[in-house]
Amino acid sequence: MSGFFKSSIGRKVAMALSAFFLMFFLIIHLAVNITSLFSADLFNELSHFMGTNPLVQFGLQPVLIFGVVFHFVMGFILELKNRKAIGVKYAQNNGAANSSWVSRNMIYSGLVILAFIVLHFIDFWIPELNTKYVLGDMSGMHGADYRYFHELVEKFENPLRVGAYVVSFVLLGLHLAHGFTSAFQSMGVTAGRKKTLQQIGKAYSIIIPALFIVIALYHHLNPHH
Amino acid sequence: MNLTLKIWRQKDASAKGQMVDYKVNDISEHMSFLEMMDVLNEQLVNAGEEPVAFDHDCREGICGMCSLYINGEAHGPDRGITTCQLHMRMFKDGDTITIEPWRAAAFPVIKDLVVDRMAFERIQQAGGYISVNTSGNTQDANSLPISKHAADEAMDAATCIGCGACVATCKNSSAMLFVGAKVSQYALLPQGQVEAADRVKNMVAQMDLEGFGNCTNTGACEVECPKGISLDNIARMNRELMKAAIK
Numbered sequence: 001m002s003g004f005f006k007s008s009i010g011r012k013v014a015m016a017l018s019a020f021f022l023m024f025f026l027i028i029h030l031a032v033n034i035t036s037l038f039s040a041d042l043f044n045e046l047s048h049f050m051g052t053n054p055l056v057q058f059g060l061q062p063v064l065i066f067g068v069v070f071h072f073v074m075g076f077i078l079e080l081k082n083r084k085a086i087g088v089k090y091a092q093n094n095g096a097a098n099s100s101w102v103s104r105n106m107i108y109s110g111l112v113i114l115a116f117i118v119l120h121f122i123d124f125w126i127p128e129l130n131t132k133y134v135l136g137d138m139s140g141m142h143g144a145d146y147r148y149f150h151e152l153v154e155k156f157e158n159p160l161r162v163g164a165y166v167v168s169f170v171l172l173g174l175h176l177a178h179g180f181t182s183a184f185q186s187m188g189v190t191a192g193r194k195k196t197l198q199q200i201g202k203a204y205s206i207i208i209p210a211l212f213i214v215i216a217l218y219h220h221l222n223p224h225h
Numbered sequence: 226m227n228l229t230l231k232i233w234r235q236k237d238a239s240a241k242g243q244m245v246d247y248k249v250n251d252i253s254e255h256m257s258f259l260e261m262m263d264v265l266n267e268q269l270v271n272a273g274e275e276p277v278a279f280d281h282d283c284r285e286g287i288c289g290m291c292s293l294y295i296n297g298e299a300h301g302p303d304r305g306i307t308t309c310q311l312h313m314r315m316f317k318d319g320d321t322i323t324i325e326p327w328r329a330a331a332f333p334v335i336k337d338l339v340v341d342r343m344a345f346e347r348i349q350q351a352g353g354y355i356s357v358n359t360s361g362n363t364q365d366a367n368s369l370p371i372s373k374h375a376a377d378e379a380m381d382a383a384t385c386i387g388c389g390a391c392v393a394t395c396k397n398s399s400a401m402l403f404v405g406a407k408v409s410q411y412a413l414l415p416q417g418q419v420e421a422a423d424r425v426k427n428m429v430a431q432m433d434l435e436g437f438g439n440c441t442n443t444g445a446c447e448v449e450c451p452k453g454i455s456l457d458n459i460a461r462m463n464r465e466l467m468k469a470a471i472k
């Protein structure tokens with residue numbers, strides 16, 4: 001088994017598994033965030049649950065961090081190995097004749113997502129850790145109210161941040177436009193090459209990032225509700 | 226038609242090569258691409274220069290020897306053909322055509338446009354075979370029932386001629402389409418089952434050892450492959466390796 005994950009195919013399977021987990025997580029994250037559009041209370045309660053439930057905090061969160069780190073580290077490793085495998089470059093190479101731009105540039109869309117994740121950690125995750133585990137404030141309260149919704153609205157006041165979010169999610173959409181079906185193909189599921197799954201992949205890669213963008217824009221344009 | 230050719234010239238494996246410009250005139254649109262190369266070489270020989278070395282053998286798309294990267298595409302701009310089946314009618318008077326060897330660290334240039342594809346042979350030797358009793362009591366192949374579907378898919382996989390266009394065109398120089406086809410042609414048939422697990426393990430191990438890259442599923446190989454080998458063969462190889470790992 002350990003030999004398997006050292007092989008080129010094993011690495012791809014591991015890459016696809018981590019990607020599946022990330023795509024699943026993205027849906028959960030979206031489901032929580034989207035409540036902020038219509039109910040500050042529900043968003044607050046879900047955020048508080050996610051932020052304090054020990055199963056989420058000490059069970060799921062480490063898996064998520066491992067999944068993210070594994071995915072981009074493996075992405076870099078594969079990229080480096082592939083560059084070595086190429087050798088001399090062509091004087092003229094017409095990649096557009098036989099493959100999509102996104103499929104050939106997963107590392108660049110990935111790098112933008114990584115930059116976003118770093119920004120996201122600085123924005124939300126580090127202050128969250130600081131409040132909860134350094135300052136020891138597990139109440140989730142700010143004055144008489146839950147603090148989560150306020151923090152969210154406050155963050156989306158800055159147009160630069162909103163711009164960065166929008167760009168990042170467009171690139172996430174491009175990453176997934178190839179990645180969704182690619183992950184199935186890597187797992188040996190040829191259904192990834194059938195119409196139905198391609199359509200699901202297309203829908204996923206457009207709808208999920210678009211809704212994240214809608215949330216950011218909504219709070220940016222309606223900061224005081 | 227009159228053409229300008231930009232061709233990779235490299236004296237030998239250790240020499241540093243470069244692109245060199247040539248002119249060829251009065252090329253008929255009915256000529257094959259390799260016949261056009263023959264015209265160029267005749268011209269060079271007459272001028273006392275070294276002809277351009279390129280691989281070819283059958284010149285009818287079945288041997289897998291020809292191998293040119295033409296205007297940025299493996300086997301040129303046409304689909305479902307090898308370089309020897311490419312016709313000059315795909316080009317027009319005054320065109321500049323760039324001609325390069327297959328590029329991959331695992332396919333080093335031997336001379337000009339000729340690359341060393343022995344890595345494919347070594348992958349085949351690592352597992353691309355079945356054990357049959359050949360000591361006088363060979364079994365009739367037709368005594369084993371095989372479904373039409375499996376037979377068709379195995380036959381499709383077996384049409385791979387080992388030309389290496391899939392590697393040449395891959396942005397990662399991955400050999401997975403070739404190896405996927407070679408694994409599949411046996412994995413689909415009852416005769417291939419005995420060695421199935423070892424076959425896929427050993428062939429993939431040899432592929433990695435030769436320094437081919439990883440598959441990003443861009444699908445470029447399938448588009449450029451002269452035999453239309455399907456990406457499904459790569460998925461099957463992945464399944465076969467997973468099965469072998471669990472065993």
Ligand code: HEM
Nearest residue numbers: 016019022023072075106107110114179180182183186441
């Ligand atoms: C953290 C920054 C990220 C980087 C640097 C990155 C990089 C990469 C790279 C280089 C590949 C192609 C690997 C290959 O050669 O096959 C890839 C594939 C993929 N990525 Fe990412 N990625 C990142 C984040 C994400 C996220 C957040 C998701 C999903 C929510 C995701 C989903 C996928 C999928 C589905 C694939 C296809 C997997 C496969 O072909 O088996 N990636 N990523």
Ligand code: SF4
Nearest residue numbers: 385386388389391450
């Ligand atoms: S899979 Fe296609 S491109 Fe690759 S070696 Fe076989 S015939 Fe050539």
Ligand code: FES
Nearest residue numbers: 282284289291309
């Ligand atoms: S020379 Fe035999 S396939 Fe082209």
